[in-house]
Amino acid sequence: MSVEPSDDARLDPTAERVAEFVSAEIGPPATAKSGEKEFVRRLARFRQVQRNRKRFTLGVAVASALVIVGLAGSRLRNNAPSTAVLSYRVDDREPPAGGYILASQTTDALLAFSDGSRVRMAPRASGRVIEVNHRGAKFALDDGKLAVDIIHRPRAQWTFEAGPFRVSVHGTSFTIAWNPVEAVFEARLASGAISVASPVAGPEIQLRAGQTLRVSLRDQSSALGTMSSPDGPSAAERPPIAPAASGPSESPRWPHRGWMSTLSDNKAADVVTDAERRGLSTVLERADSEDLWALANAARYAGRYSLAGQALSAHRRRFPSSDRSREAAFLLGRLHDGDPNGPGDALRWYDRYLDEAHDGVGVSDALGRKMTLLQRWNRRTEALIVARDYVRRFPRGTYAIAARALIRSSIAGQ
């Protein structure tokens, strides 16, 4: 430790030894690389909130001034607006009159609200913005799927209606789907909390992060589940609606190992060795999300595919609502891609990923790999269906040439 002795009294030698020892034991934190993206993301939200506060303050100031100057009478004071009404755009354009929105056959429709909240309608989905006010909005989903990301604000109030279901939201990310033909409603909650009023289950159902809800009006059945791996029980097999289960688990006592940094230094083997030294079962059960994710990737790079599979599965089980767990489904598909016994497991994982990610960056890749896998196992009819879907959704994607070739060959063979 280098301390200039000139500026003040001499350092206490015992305290100096303690400080030196503690500094050496603590070492540098692993925040710089891993935290930058998270920081930028949080800052964007922070700024959005600041902007909203400024707008709010300005709105209040202007309203107050108007009230004082123009409206001397006390009757009008009660009617003065206190906050700005939200506005929204659809695919960066002015919203249609009446608020009815029909997403195209191939692409999402994005509703961007002025408070930063986003509602993404899947292709072919339809619905209507019924009301927009200063606390949120009310949206009615007629058919299809929505991915919703609501910015948390004090007293925010958002409502999503799907058939006879009503979802109340304060600040959260989730998807809902409504199939009016089958009369099936589904909700998947990534973060936050929502309450769902259902004509089947009686009082409102509270959903927490990582939970899913599926209600069939025809069967008069409801199933509350968690977003887990396909190895686990299906939603229908889980017990009926009960008090909410606990959220994703992360041991508070896990000493963060910073394996992501080690991995970025191309030391995959070191990560695996360290994990083995600490006991793989302990690591799989206790490691935090970042370390577990680093271990999964390190094992993949080191050719330890079985361990990689275990780590990815553990991550999905323990952190079911995270983006990494969604990506884990895709990576598990890749791990099983070369199974000599058949494509079943790989296809199941790719489908799981496509179902969960719906608009994620890896969708094109997963769809393309699924197509080539089916081709490889001579399941041409299914491969052709995927190829057509691929070309429609990603006409310039990596697998577009292969997909078109497959479609052409099927036409030539007819």
Added chain:
Amino acid sequence: MPERNGRASEARPPRDEDLVGALRAGDPEAPAALWARYSPSVGRVLAKALGPSLDIEDLTQEVFLRVFGRLPSLRDPSALRAFVLAVAMNVLKWELRRRWVGRRVRLSGTGTLPDIESTSADAEARHALQRCYRIFDSLPSKERMAFVLRYMEGMTIDEVAAALEVSISTAKRWVNRGAAKVAEQVTVDPDLCGFFAGERKEHTRER
């Protein structure tokens, strides 16, 4: 940001004044640049003051969000480093208070404190580290922060005073009191006394 636009400027990192200007102008790359420049040192100070903890990254993020919130009050852009550090000390002060209350409310039934998780594989060192943090936990937060900045971060008294936003004489008094209490408690602790007197040298050589 200007430093990314030319080869000559790429070689030289932007000055704090430029960085503050970019932040105030809303340059989209400025937040990442600020994070890259100061998050390692902020994270290090927090980790040393609090011990290894899962909260460090969260707290570091909290520090930088507060820096952004208070940026309009920064009068001298060249003093960005001191400004960031002062904000970090403020966050640290509240975190120490929060933990103190937490211990009083939830964990003090037996008078024992939760174990500090060390990254060391050496059991003796882990044990010593736990005992050191128990000593730190017994210090008033201002003396603890002053001790960390002076003894662990190697700051001058002037720098400690600036970071803690107190006078030089106050900073000196806090540093000296903190160090004296640490030394005194180490001396009366038979394990730590032995560890730092003789065994520590051997331990360091082995490591």
